[in-house]
Amino acid sequence: MQNSEKxxxxxxxxxxxxxxxxxxxxxIGELWxxxxxxxxxxxxxxxxxxxxxxxxxxxxxxxxxxSAGKLINQEHVAPLIAxxxxxxxxxxxxxxxxxxxxxxxxxxxxxxxxxxxxxIVVVGGAExxxxxxxxxxxxxxxxxxxxxWETVFGATFDSLYAMMARYHMDxxxxxxxxxxxxxxxxxxxxxxxxxxxYPRETSKKFVKNAPMVADPxxxxxxxxxxxxxxxxxxCPAERADSFDGDPVEIVSLGQGGDHMAVxxxxxxxxxxxxxxxxxxxxxxxSVKPQDIDFAEVHDNYxxxxxxxxxxxxxxxxxxxxxxxxxxxxxxxxxxxxxTSGGLKAKGRPVGAVGLNQAxxxxxxxxxEAGERQVDQPGYGLIHNIGGTGASAIVxxxxxxx
Amino acid sequence: MKPKxxxxxxxxxxxxxxxxxxxxxxxxxxxxxxxxxxxSLRINSKSxxxxxxxxxxxxxQAAKWAMERAEIDxxxxxxxxxxxxxxxxxxxxxxxxxxASLAASPNLTAADYEFACKAGTAAFQTCxxxxxxxxxxxxxxxxxxTSQGAPGDAxxxxxxxxxxxxxxxxxxxxxxxxxxxxxxxxxxxxxxxEGEKYPQHGGRFTGKPAxxxxxxxxxxxxxxETGKEPGDYDYAVFxxxxxxxxxxxxxxxxxxxxxxEPGLLVTRIGNTYSGAVPxxxxxxxxxxxxxxxxxxTSYGSGAGSDSFDIVVTDNIEKVKEQSVPKIEEVISKEEFxxxxxxxxxxxxxxxxxx
Numbered sequence: 001m002q003n004s005e006k007x008x009x010x011x012x013x014x015x016x017x018x019x020x021x022x023x024x025x026x027x028i029g030e031l032w033x034x035x036x037x038x039x040x041x042x043x044x045x046x047x048x049x050x051x052x053x054x055x056x057x058x059x060x061x062x063x064x065x066x067s068a069g070k071l072i073n074q075e076h077v078a079p080l081i082a083x084x085x086x087x088x089x090x091x092x093x094x095x096x097x098x099x100x101x102x103x104x105x106x107x108x109x110x111x112x113x114x115x116x117x118x119x120i121v122v123v124g125g126a127e128x129x130x131x132x133x134x135x136x137x138x139x140x141x142x143x144x145x146x147x148x149w150e151t152v153f154g155a156t157f158d159s160l161y162a163m164m165a166r167y168h169m170d171x172x173x174x175x176x177x178x179x180x181x182x183x184x185x186x187x188x189x190x191x192x193x194x195x196x197x198y199p200r201e202t203s204k205k206f207v208k209n210a211p212m213v214a215d216p217x218x219x220x221x222x223x224x225x226x227x228x229x230x231x232x233x234x235c236p237a238e239r240a241d242s243f244d245g246d247p248v249e250i251v252s253l254g255q256g257g258d259h260m261a262v263x264x265x266x267x268x269x270x271x272x273x274x275x276x277x278x279x280x281x282x283x284x285x286s287v288k289p290q291d292i293d294f295a296e297v298h299d300n301y302x303x304x305x306x307x308x309x310x311x312x313x314x315x316x317x318x319x320x321x322x323x324x325x326x327x328x329x330x331x332x333x334x335x336x337x338x339t340s341g342g343l344k345a346k347g348r349p350v351g352a353v354g355l356n357q358a359x360x361x362x363x364x365x366x367x368e369a370g371e372r373q374v375d376q377p378g379y380g381l382i383h384n385i386g387g388t389g390a391s392a393i394v395x396x397x398x399x400x401x
Numbered sequence: 402m403k404p405k406x407x408x409x410x411x412x413x414x415x416x417x418x419x420x421x422x423x424x425x426x427x428x429x430x431x432x433x434x435x436x437x438x439x440x441s442l443r444i445n446s447k448s449x450x451x452x453x454x455x456x457x458x459x460x461x462q463a464a465k466w467a468m469e470r471a472e473i474d475x476x477x478x479x480x481x482x483x484x485x486x487x488x489x490x491x492x493x494x495x496x497x498x499x500x501a502s503l504a505a506s507p508n509l510t511a512a513d514y515e516f517a518c519k520a521g522t523a524a525f526q527t528c529x530x531x532x533x534x535x536x537x538x539x540x541x542x543x544x545x546x547t548s549q550g551a552p553g554d555a556x557x558x559x560x561x562x563x564x565x566x567x568x569x570x571x572x573x574x575x576x577x578x579x580x581x582x583x584x585x586x587x588x589x590x591x592x593x594x595e596g597e598k599y600p601q602h603g604g605r606f607t608g609k610p611a612x613x614x615x616x617x618x619x620x621x622x623x624x625x626e627t628g629k630e631p632g633d634y635d636y637a638v639f640x641x642x643x644x645x646x647x648x649x650x651x652x653x654x655x656x657x658x659x660x661x662e663p664g665l666l667v668t669r670i671g672n673t674y675s676g677a678v679p680x681x682x683x684x685x686x687x688x689x690x691x692x693x694x695x696x697x698t699s700y701g702s703g704a705g706s707d708s709f710d711i712v713v714t715d716n717i718e719k720v721k722e723q724s725v726p727k728i729e730e731v732i733s734k735e736e737f738x739x740x741x742x743x744x745x746x747x748x749x750x751x752x753x754x755x
Contacts (some may be wrong), residue, residue: 032610134604211434 009284015114019240022051022233028347029197031227040081040126043229052244059118061092064105064125066351098144103384103393120142125352126229144203144387146261162214165303178321180207182302190341192371197347221302228349247400255278273392274311281394289313293377294336297356354384404533409574412471415565420449443644447671450562463566475504479537484520484671489681519701528569548672551599562573565679580710584619591702619706631655635693638664638681640700684728
């Protein structure tokens with residue numbers, strides 16, 4: 001074990017290296033005329049086409065989905081999507097971990113291939129959020145907090161994150177301007193992303209003047225309610241060059257956990273689940289935060305991005321707001337954060353978010369991110385959290401060679 | 402749908418209750434930035450009916466003025482259709498009460514219509530059909546509402562009261578209906594189930610897949626079938642649930658601000674639902690000149706649109722000399738009230754009997 005830090009994750013665990021050989025993504029937005037199954041199928045077929053594969057070559061399907069049961073009254077969605085995609089015989093499993101469902105599904109797909117159990121695995125994520133009213137959708141998001149100890153007493157998702165923001169402001173001097181700058185940056189990136197729900201720029205003044213949601217978080221500090229899907233195709237890296245898609249390696253992953261209820265946490269200005277997940281992922285990949293060139297981090301609120309870039313080790317605790325204000329997280333600055341526009345502006349089809357992040361990371365590492373391309377990135381990191389931070393998953397990726 | 406024989410508007414008039422409430426007053430009660438809400442909806446104030454005003458009284462007043470303008474007697478009315486989504490009775494027609502109030506009973510046919518905000522224009526089409534087929538001489542088509550928004554709902558900033566009546570016939574017409582067409586789908590954007598006091602709505606679903614889809618498809622259908630272009634019209638009236646939607650739809654279809662502004666009353670009186678397009682058209686006719694061409698498209702949730710191609714005749718000149726109040730005269734009577742008074746008027750609070 002002493003030498004394990006010098007060896008790769010796959011060597012340590014006697015696993016196979018895993019590559020992403022295909023990606024697919026739907027438009028994200030209020031897609032009134034698209035159902036959950038259509039979103040899942042569209043993303044999956046695009047990913048298979050990108051890899052140059054056919055449905056009958058798929059050995060396993062994982063579907064990240066947070067709350068189809070509540071949002072569209074449909075459980076058992078993995079075989080539903082497989083069936084309507086014309087691959088009903090393929091084994092399929094839905095993975096749920098709140099808003100980290102997509103990232104967790106990717107982790108399960110990784111394990112299936114790395115372990116040698118399967119070769120060709122499709123990991124998709126899809127969420128249909130606009131079939132219910134906005135208030136109901138918000139209540140469903142809030143159900144990823146502790147129902148018995150938090151939401152039953154009136155706490156909402158927005159208010160719990162507002163408390164974290166207030167704590168961060170009080171303890172680290174983070175300002176509303178700094179929070180607003182997260183939204184401004186992510187909108188600027190989304191303006192260069194054709195799949196984004198809000199592909200347009202905004203200003204700090206506009207963000208700060210938006211109607212209040214839960215003090216200090218205004219409407220533009222919050223990610224939207226979205227429909228959308230995303231998918232990737234995984235295979236053993238040794239076979240990666242035999243497919244059409246330019247392969248990207250999943251170098252490592254790390255998952256972390258924390259108390260379900262926010263009041264159980266000692267320091268609500270830090271997401272321990274993120275710290276724990278990141279620590280494992282860095283160790284397994286033998287890289288340091290400084291080695292990461294770009295990251296897609298979970299920005300369901302502007303404060304969440306500020307906490308994430310600290311907890312992932314890109315900046316010292318308490319420096320996230322300042323770093324953002326100084327432009328250090330803009331495209332091609334110190335570290336490019338949320339080049340896709342993030343949950344804030346690219347959109348939040350909640351159970352698909354982790355896969356949306358993976359798609360962005362692959363585009364960046366392939367050099368196919370167009371106007372929002374990061375200059376010759378080495379390592380990319382994706383970070384997806386569940387609920388108010390009781391679960392978190394981090395993947396580190398790089399180009400396969 | 403081209404009418405078989407000449408059919409048009411012989412008389413028209415509108416009525417809007419004088420009470421008004423400002424968005425700020427509503428917002429202050431519910432902890433919302435009412436001024437911002439008003440700005441984003443482009444609604445400066447909305448009309449509120451007094452406790453003694455309902456769809457019957459609004460319809461009756463508008464119909465009386467419409468008859469006066471048409472210079473016809475009540476026994477000449479062969480049909481009355483009242484379109485509304487706030488009929489005072491669930492079972493018992495508004496139209497019979499209005500007919501009795503106008504002394505038009507009993508030799509006429511009458512019925513109530515409901516198609517959310519386009520029940521009034523559905524009544525237009527019915528009267529057009531009956532007149533142009535020669536079955537009746539004069540039909541009264543009314544669109545009126547006293548719509549409710551649930552306490553705290555966004556609808557409280559817009560749901561207003563008002564209506565307009567149109568006497569439709571074939572002789573001595575002020576404006577001719579050249580053409581009409583409809584666009585109808587099953588789209589659940591806004592509804593109120595049997596027994597429920599307040600309507601429910603699908604938030605932003607009421608926009609793109611509902612209002613904009615139907616308004617633009619119906620209007621474009623009319624333009625295509627009549628071979629016309631937006632620029633061929635002097636005026637256009639679109640349904641106006643708020644000030645933003647009709648402006649956006651007009652711009653998208655190639656109509657100018659100048660074409661729609663005369664009929665855009667929503668900024669001052671709010672969304673009068675079934676009364677909105679009939680009132681907007683009435684305000685437009687008030688300032689129209691002979692030969693002017695008007696395009697009208699209503700929208701009703703659920704959902705559908707009716708479009709009309711209208712041309713103003715020389716008879717419009719006589720309207721200018723009549724004493725029948727014009728829309729501007731009606732809506733310029735304003736008395737602003739508090740949310741408390743509004744809550745009492747709209748029966749959100751009740752007399753406890755003490």
